[in-house]
Amino acid sequence: MPDNKGIAKNAGDIYRHIYHNRASSRSKIAADLGISLPTVSHSLELLQEMGLIYNAGEFESTGGRRANMISFVPGARYAIGIDITKSYLVFVLADLDLNLLDNEKLLIPYENADRYYSMISDQIEQMLERNHIAEDRFLGVGISLPVIVDISQNLVTYAEVINLPGNFYEELKRWIRHPFLLFNDANSAGWAELWKREDDNPIVYLSISNSVGGAIVLNKRVYTGSNFRSGEFGHMTIIPHGKRCYCGRYGCLDAYCSALVLSSFTHGDIKEFFSQLKLGENAGYRQIFQQYLHYLAIGINNLRMCFDCDIVLGGNVGALMEDYIMELREITRRLTPFENSADYIKMCSFRTEPSAAGAALYFIDEFVRHF
Numbered sequence: 108m109p110d111n112k113g114i115a116k117n118a119g120d121i122y123r124h125i126y127h128n129r130a131s132s133r134s135k136i137a138a139d140l141g142i143s144l145p146t147v148s149h150s151l152e153l154l155q156e157m158g159l160i161y162n163a164g165e166f167e168s169t170g171g172r173r174a175n176m177i178s179f180v181p182g183a184r185y186a187i188g189i190d191i192t193k194s195y196l197v198f199v200l201a202d203l204d205l206n207l208l209d210n211e212k213l214l215i216p217y218e219n220a221d222r223y224y225s226m227i228s229d230q231i232e233q234m235l236e237r238n239h240i241a242e243d244r245f246l247g248v249g250i251s252l253p254v255i256v257d258i259s260q261n262l263v264t265y266a267e268v269i270n271l272p273g274n275f276y277e278e279l280k281r282w283i284r285h286p287f288l289l290f291n292d293a294n295s296a297g298w299a300e301l302w303k304r305e306d307d308n309p310i311v312y313l314s315i316s317n318s319v320g321g322a323i324v325l326n327k328r329v330y331t332g333s334n335f336r337s338g339e340f341g342h343m344t345i346i347p348h349g350k351r352c353y354c355g356r357y358g359c360l361d362a363y364c365s366a367l368v369l370s371s372f373t374h375g376d377i378k379e380f381f382s383q384l385k386l387g388e389n390a391g392y393r394q395i396f397q398q399y400l401h402y403l404a405i406g407i408n409n410l411r412m413c414f415d416c417d418i419v420l421g422g423n424v425g426a427l428m429e430d431y432i433m434e435l436r437e438i439t440r441r442l443t444p445f446e447n448s449a450d451y452i453k454m455c456s457f458r459t460e461p462s463a464a465g466a467a468l469y470f471i472d473e474f475v476r477h478f
C-alpha cells in the first residue's frame with residue numbers, strides 16, 4: 108500500500124500526464140509513468156476528490172475490457188487576461204483548457220488615474236461574479252501591454268506606445284487584490300498561438316496590431332532573449348533613412364506595417380479597411396494595401412532568413428489576412444534567394460484576443476506545471 112507522501116508526489120505527475128494527453132486510462136498512466144497500479148488508483152482518487160479530474164466514459168475496446176477514460180476538468184481553475192492598449196482594453200476569462208468563457212471590450216483610453224485603475228478592479232470583480240467563479244478556483248490576472256516588461260513581470264522597462272508611469276505595477280497593486288503580472292502583448296499572443304498548434308515545431312509569430320512585435324517560439328516556450336526584448340521585429344530597419352518610427356529612429360518595419368498604416372484611412376477601424384478593400388470600389392485602398400504587402404514581405408523574408416521556420420501572421424491585421432495570404436506569399440517568394448515557395452507564411456490559429464488569452468495562460472501553465 109503506498110503511503111500518503113507517495114500519492115501526493117505522484118498526483119502532480121499523473122495530473123500533468125492526463126492534462127497533456129487530454130485523456131488517459133489507469134493502465135496507460137501506470138505504463139507511461141512507471142508507477143504501480145495501486146499508487147495510480149490512490150492518486151486518481153485524490154485528484155478526483157480535489158475536483159481536478161473526472162471519469163469521461165470508456166475508451167473503444169481493443170479486445171479486452173474497455174478502459175475507463177480519465178480526463179481533466181477545465182473548470183477546476185480560471186484566470187483572467189487583460190489586454191491594455193492606448194485606446195481600449197479587453198478582458199477575457201479563461202478556464203484550464205484556454206476556453207474563453209467571457210470576453211469584454213471597453214473603448215476606454217488609457218490614463219494614469221485612479222478612476223482608470225478602479226475601473227479595471229471593478230471589471231475583474233464583475234467578471235468573476237457573473238461567471239460564479241469561487242475564490243479558491245481563481246488563479247490570477249495576466250495583463251498584456253504594448254511595452255517591454257522585465258524578468259520579474261512587474262517592471263515596465265520601455266513604454267513608448269502607451270505612456271505608462273514607472274510605478275505602474277504599484278499603482279495597480281493598490282486596486283487589484285488578486286495575484287497579477289505584466290506581459291508584453293506580442294509575446295502573450297505568441298504563447299496563445301503556440302497553445303493552439305498541434306505540433307512542436309518552432310515558429311516566429313509576427314504580431315501586427317497598432318504596433319508590430321512578435322515572439323520566437325522554440326521548444327514550446329517563448330524565447331525571451333537576455334533582456335526580455337526578443338521578438339521586437341517592429342524595429343528591424345527595412346528602409347534605411349525611411350519613415351520615422353515612434354521609437355525615434357527611421358525606416359523601422361513598424362512605421363510601414365503597423366495596423367495604423369491601413370486603419371488611418373478608415374478612422375482607426377482596421378476591420379473597416381479590410382471590408383472596403385474587399386468591396387474593391389476604391390482603387391486607392393488597393394494601392395495602399397499593395398504597398399503595405401510589399402513592405403511586409405521584406406520583413407517576413409528577413410525573419411525567414413534568420414529563423415528558417417514558419418512565420419505566423421498574428422495580431423489584428425494577421426487575423427484578417429486570409430484572403431490575401433496567397434498574394435503575400437507570392438511577393439515574399441520573389442525576395443527569397445533559395446526557395447521556390449513561401450508557404451511557410453501561415454495564418455494565426457488563435458484569433459480571439461490572443462494577447463489577453465496569452466496573459467491568462469501564464470497562470471494556467473504555472474498551475475499545471477507546479478501542481
Ligand SMILES: [Zn+2]
Pocket residue numbers: 341342352353354355356359361
Ligand atoms: Zn522603431
